[in-house]
Amino acid sequence: MGDDRVRIGVMAPGSRIDTGIADRVRTFAMDRFSDRLVEIYFHPQCFLASGHFAGDDAVRAEAFLDIANDESFDSLWFARGGYGACRIAEALIPRLSDAARRKTYLGYSDAGSLLAGLYKAGLSSLAHGPMPVDITRDGGDGAVERALAYLIDCAPNVLEAGISADTPTAAFNMAVLSQILGTALEPDLTGHVLMLEEVSEHMYRIDRLMFHITGNPGIRKVAGIRLGRCASIPANEPDFGQTEEEVVRHWCERSGIPYLGRADIGHDADNKVVPFGRVPTS
């Protein structure tokens, strides 16, 4: 309508959030972006509970479509990860409207399953980056501010610094990527710089995930792998004997995938935004 109002819709594809998180994020956004007309709508589904999930599969899928297919929303922001996005992703794809295809989607961790499926379906404005739940972290305001600056202004300074307009990029949690390989959600990452991060996995599991990821013929077509942060690694018994970077270098070497160094992403307040595909040159 030509106005500069920005409408952001939030839904939870996996686990639920408390209403307090929504309140904090809205208050923070009003304060920090007081000069802008920003509306953040938290779909009531975010606060539902059905066992592990923020509502059952059908409820979460409908909430996604309520926002994605609504022309009045500029973007869909995933409330948090947890687990559950892979359960609803495949069935959503055929139900996406043109409005859904024009929208920006932002999230990470478990939400990566949905980003992957949407990327495979040809959507062009998808990004790996902070979510509303990150406001509960130490320094989490910074993460949420970064996400909002991306959703409101597409601010280039919130992007991961190594992103180049020359090469397409994608970013995933290692376990989430591993668990979509070979499924209907696996995107074509040929030629992409693939950034990977992990949290709360033992070193032996990080090693096994890298075996699995780099052993995949599709993944062997990436331009290279960059390693984000691996946080809260539980103690390995006995000590694993290799760091996460040594492990990733090992599997890159074995599989013939270039190892391109570290990436500024992770399950933390410093997590930067990584758009899927090629960043438009401005």
Place this chain on the structure above:
Amino acid sequence: MGDDRVRIGVMAPGSRIDTGIADRVRTFAMDRFSDRLVEIYFHPQCFLASGHFAGDDAVRAEAFLDIANDESFDSLWFARGGYGACRIAEALIPRLSDAARRKTYLGYSDAGSLLAGLYKAGLSSLAHGPMPVDITRDGGDGAVERALAYLIDCAPNVLEAGISADTPTAAFNMAVLSQILGTALEPDLTGHVLMLEEVSEHMYRIDRLMFHITGNPGIRKVAGIRLGRCASIPANEPDFGQTEEEVVRHWCERSGIPYLGRADIGHDADNKVVPFGRVPTS
């Protein structure tokens, strides 16, 4: 050479064991199979340590080949799981001799990566079942006796009771199978009854593993899935809301794979033997 001596070689493809486990297993075998000429050889590699592993990849691979390619051994028994078999499996395959192809291999858990690769390579006497380390479990003597009865006499009474000569079978730990799908170790399980078990994984991870496994086009060609025991499941926060059987039924239904009920396998002393492929009719 026509004698009825049985030689069993043991190596550790992932994590190490203590010499005490080898002593207990040998003593138990001498006692329980006192009427037979049974030699159980524990390769010295079993007791090595290299960070997480029982020796580095090269050392573990050589130990495997020392036994596999030695005509004098009737079988290779994996000492334990842990983690590491996937790191050595692919490179071993081209180095297998005819002697290796005539041998029986027995193990489970992480050793499933090797069983998978060997099965893909056309070896015909592979089985999922107890390992020497199981002697440390409550009632573990029974598990080790079952394994030995299989290795020494191919005793039919130690097999999982639902196995039919009409249908080929395979058995895996869910996480181990998930992590070889799409890699060079993935076997063709078309038409197989696939038995799956798990240990120490949260319910949300079991759900995600089943999403991944049943989402794989190769796995969708199995004759059906039977669910073994899922032991030591850590508490899910919040409660997951579904049992492991409900989860497996759900994914079977979604993927069109017949769910065929429970299987008598698991990370426990009751774990039965499941030969890969078709059990020969006697």
